[in-house]
Amino acid sequence: MTATLSSARVSELAAIGKARNPQLSARIDRAAQIVLAGEYQASSDPDTLIVRGYHVNGACECPDYRLGNAPIVNGTHYCKHKIAKAFVSRLSKLAECEKPNVWAQSMAWQSFARSYSK
Secondary structure (H helix, E strand, O other): OOOOOOHHHHHHHHHHHHHHOHHHHHHHHHHHHHHHHOOEEEOOOOOOEEEOOEEEOOOEOOHHHHOOOOOEEOOEEOOHHHHHHHHHHHHHHHHHHHOOOHHHHOHHHHHHHHHHOO
C-alpha cells in the first residue's frame, strides 16, 4: 500500500479528526506518529492493514481495543491502530486522486485533441 505521506497532509488529517472528535486527540496524535514513521504494512487481505504488528480491519487485535478501553465514537471503538489505518486509507485515496491523468498527457490524446479541434 502506497500513499503520499507528507507531514503536512498527515497533520491536516489529524487536525480535522481532533476537531471532530476531541475525545480521540491523544490517540489521533499517536496514530499520526505511527503513519509518519511508516510503522504499517499491507496484508494479504486487502481490507486489513498491519499496524505495529496488529492486524486491523473493522477491529483491532490490540489490548486497548479488545478490552474495550479505546474510546467509543458513534458506537465504534477507536484505538491508535484503527485510526492509523483510517489515515493510511484516506492518504491512499488522496494520492490516487492526485495522480496525473496519463491519458490526457499521452500522444494519443494530443493527436485526438488536435484533430477534434479542427
